[in-house]
Amino acid sequence: MFALTIQTALLLAIAFIIGCILGCLLKRLFASDVQDAAVATTAIGATAAAGMAAAPALAEETEAPVAALAEPEPVAPVLEPEPAPLREPEPVALAAMPEPAAPAPAKPRKPAAKKPVARKAAAPKAAIAAVPPARDDLKRIRGIGRQNEARLNAEGISAFAQIASWTKKDQAHWGDRLAFPGRIEREEWVAQAKILAKGKETEFSRRVERGEVQSSTGKGDAGEVGKKPRVLKAARRGKPDNLTLIDGVGNAIEKKLFDLGIFHFDQVAKWSADEAAWVSNAVGFPGRAARENWVTDAARLASGELTDHARRVEQGAIPTSRKSAAVEKGKVAPAKKPAARKTPPKKG
Numbered sequence: 001m002f003a004l005t006i007q008t009a010l011l012l013a014i015a016f017i018i019g020c021i022l023g024c025l026l027k028r029l030f031a032s033d034v035q036d037a038a039v040a041t042t043a044i045g046a047t048a049a050a051g052m053a054a055a056p057a058l059a060e061e062t063e064a065p066v067a068a069l070a071e072p073e074p075v076a077p078v079l080e081p082e083p084a085p086l087r088e089p090e091p092v093a094l095a096a097m098p099e100p101a102a103p104a105p106a107k108p109r110k111p112a113a114k115k116p117v118a119r120k121a122a123a124p125k126a127a128i129a130a131v132p133p134a135r136d137d138l139k140r141i142r143g144i145g146r147q148n149e150a151r152l153n154a155e156g157i158s159a160f161a162q163i164a165s166w167t168k169k170d171q172a173h174w175g176d177r178l179a180f181p182g183r184i185e186r187e188e189w190v191a192q193a194k195i196l197a198k199g200k201e202t203e204f205s206r207r208v209e210r211g212e213v214q215s216s217t218g219k220g221d222a223g224e225v226g227k228k229p230r231v232l233k234a235a236r237r238g239k240p241d242n243l244t245l246i247d248g249v250g251n252a253i254e255k256k257l258f259d260l261g262i263f264h265f266d267q268v269a270k271w272s273a274d275e276a277a278w279v280s281n282a283v284g285f286p287g288r289a290a291r292e293n294w295v296t297d298a299a300r301l302a303s304g305e306l307t308d309h310a311r312r313v314e315q316g317a318i319p320t321s322r323k324s325a326a327v328e329k330g331k332v333a334p335a336k337k338p339a340a341r342k343t344p345p346k347k348g
Contacts, residue, residue, distance in 0.1 A: 136160045139213075140196060140205040143187035147286040151178060163193035179284025181252050182320070226278030229271050231261025241265050244321035245301055245310040248285075248292030251322060256283040268298035 135158040138149040155177070157163065166174065171190065175181040184190070192202050207213050240263035243254045260282055262268065271279065276289035289295070297307055306314070313321040 134159060136196070137208075138163070140202075140208045141189050141192045142202075142204040143183060143189060145286050147281060148178065160193045160197035163189055164197045166190050166193075179256065183285075226276070226281065227272070227274040228278050229262075229267070229275035232263055232267070233261065235263035241301070242313075242322065242324040243268070244318075245307070245313050245324070246294050246297045247307065247309040248288055248294060250320035252320075253283050253285070265298040265302035268294055269302050271295050 135153075138144045138152060138158070138160070139146065141160075141163070144152070152158070157174075166184075166189075168185075171184045172181070175184045192204070195202055196205060201209075204213070235258075240258060243249050243257055243262075243265070244251060246265075246268065249257070257263075257279070260279065262279070271289070271294075273290065276295060277287070280286050280289040297309070300307055301310060309318075312318055314323055316323060
C-alpha cells in the first residue's frame with residue numbers, strides 16, 4: 001500500500017511538471033500572436049490619420065471606406081502558419097523517458113563471440129598431436145616376437161625410430177614394464193632399431209624376411225596364451241626350491257614364478273606344452289620355457305641331479321642367479337670335472 005501511494009504521488013508530480021511546461025510554451029505562442037495583431041492595428045491607424053491630414057475635404061467621403069477597412073483588422077491569415085509549432089512540445093514527453101535506458105547491462109554478451117573462435121583454433125593442434133607414427137614390423141628386432149610386439153603396440157610403441165631413441169633409463173623402464181629386466185640391453189634392441197630405422201637390414205631381420213624365425217611371423221596379441229598350470233598358495237614347509245638352477249630362470253623370473261604360485265622343480269616338471277606357454281607369457285618371455293627346456297631341466301633337478309647350468313650357478317659363475325642355501329653352508333660337494341678319455345694304443 002505504501003509503494004502504491006508513492007507511485008501515485010510520483011505520477012501526479014510528473015503530470016504537474018509536464019502541465020507546467022506545456023502551459024509555458026502555449027503562453028509564449030499566444031503572446032506573440034497578440035503582439036503581432038497590436039502592431040498591425042497601430043500601423044493601420046497611422047495610415048488613416050495621415051490620409052485625413054492630407055485631404056481634409058475628402059474626410060467625409062472616405063470615412064465609410066476607412067471604417068470598412070478597419071473591419072478586416074482581425075484578419076487571421078497571420079495565425080495560419082502558427083499551428084505547426086503547437087506540436088513541438090511533444091518531445092518534452094520524451095525527455096522524461098530516460099528511465100528505459102536501464103537495459104544497458106546487456107553488454108556482457110560480448111565474451112560469447114570469443115568462445116567459438118578459441119575452441120575451433122585449438123582443435124586442429126590436438127588432432128595433429130594425436131597422429132601416430134608409421135607402424136613398423138617390430139618382430140624384425142631380435143628378442144621381439146608376436147606377443148611382445150602386440151604389447152609394445154598397445155603401449156604406443158610401433159616404430160623402429162621410437163625404440164632407437166630410448167636412453168638407458170628408458171630401456172630399464174621398458175624392461176620392467178614388459179617383465180624382463182635387462183633383456184632389452186642384453187639383446188641390443190636399441191642398436192638393432194637404429195639400423196632398421198635407417199632402412200638397412202640386420203642378420204636377424206634377413207632371417208625374418210626369409211621366414212626362418214617362426215616366432216617372428218604372423219600377428220599376435222597381448223592376451224592370454226596357453227593353459228594355466230596348477231599352482232600352490234605357498235611353498236611346501238615354507239622352503240621353495242632354487243628355481244634359478246633351471247637354465248633361463250634368473251632371480252627376476254624366479255620372483256615372478258613365486259608370485260604365480262610355482263615354487264618347486266616337480267611343479268615345473270609336470271607342465272604340458274600349453275602350460276609352459278602360459279607361464280612363459282605370464283613372466284614376459286613368450287616361448288622361453290620351451291626354447292630353454294625348463295621342463296626337462298626341472299625333472300632332472302627334482303630327481304637330485306645337477307645339470308651343467310646348475311653347477312655353474314652353484315659355483316657363482318652366473319651373476320643373475322643365486323646359490324642354493326645348502327651350497328653356501330658347504331653341504332654340497334663341488335662339481336666334478338669330467339674324466340679324461342683314454343685313447344687306445346695304436347697298433348703297430
